[in-house]
Amino acid sequence: DGGITQSPKYLFRKEGQNVTLSCEQNLNHDAMYWYRQDPGQGLRLIYYSQIVNDFQKGDIAEGYSVSREKKESFPLTVTSAQQNPTAFYLCASSIWRKETQYFGPGTRLLVL
Amino acid sequence: SQQGEEDPQALSIQEGENATMNCSYKTSINNLQWYRQNSGRGLVHLILIRSNEREKHSGRLRVTLDTSKKSSSLLITASRAADTASYFCATDANTGNQFYFGTGTSLTVIP
Numbered sequence: 001d002g003g004i005t006q007s008p009k010y011l012f013r014k015e016g017q018n019v020t021l022s023c024e025q026n027l028n029h030d031a032m033y034w035y036r037q038d039p040g041q042g043l044r045l046i047y048y049s050q051i052v053n054d055f056q057k058g059d060i061a062e063g064y065s066v067s068r069e070k071k072e073s074f075p076l077t078v079t080s081a082q083q084n085p086t087a088f089y090l091c092a093s094s095i096w097r098k099e100t101q102y103f104g105p106g107t108r109l110l111v112l
Numbered sequence: 113s114q115q116g117e118e119d120p121q122a123l124s125i126q127e128g129e130n131a132t133m134n135c136s137y138k139t140s141i142n143n144l145q146w147y148r149q150n151s152g153r154g155l156v157h158l159i160l161i162r163s164n165e166r167e168k169h170s171g172r173l174r175v176t177l178d179t180s181k182k183s184s185s186l187l188i189t190a191s192r193a194a195d196t197a198s199y200f201c202a203t204d205a206n207t208g209n210q211f212y213f214g215t216g217t218s219l220t221v222i223p
Contacts, residue, residue: 042200042213090154103154
């Protein structure tokens with residue numbers, strides 16, 4: 001069953017803590033993306049990766065970090081430097097850049 | 113910014129009616145896509161239209177693109193309660209590697 005998965009569904013972060021959101025795809029897609037969505041808003045790009053071991057900053061990369069060690073995986077770390085991390089985080093993948101994106105179900109991050 | 117802007121922000125119609133939502137953008141594009149998002153879920157791709165296309169159909173969906181006006185419209189015909197969702201347009205720019213999503217149109221279809 002092909003698709004893109006994200007875990008966990010809900011994540012709670014304590015002040016000063018780094019947390020990592022998981023994103024895995026078995027679609028054999030080269031490109032992967034992380035977006036942030038705030039209530040009633042559109043999606044804003046955090047980071048994207050076109051190939052393994054390469055990634056680029058999006059519009060709101062400050063306070064976030066990523067890695068792309070495997071084609072299937074693109075984890076996002078929300079660092080303590082991100083002052084306002086409460087949001088809905090969406091991961092997506094596509095065969096190549098600028099083509100149809102397939103989205104995971106999202107992770108909702110809340111601050112304790 | 114390249115970001116698309118959807119209009120209206122919210123739309124409420126009766127089941128069976130048609131729903132039309134619009135997207136405007138600012139710079140030249142290669143393609144424009146429409147996505148749907150049910151509350152609290154990921155986005156689902158609906159349709160992609162390239163800059164050299166003017167109209168595209170998929171089931172009950174009809175998308176038009178007017179590059180001279182930098183605008184697109186999504187028409188959903190014979191709407192159903194299950195069409196209740198937010199709809200987003202996403203545009204790319206001729207340069208750069210990313211898409212830009214609008215703030216969405218929230219559609220409510222009343223049974």
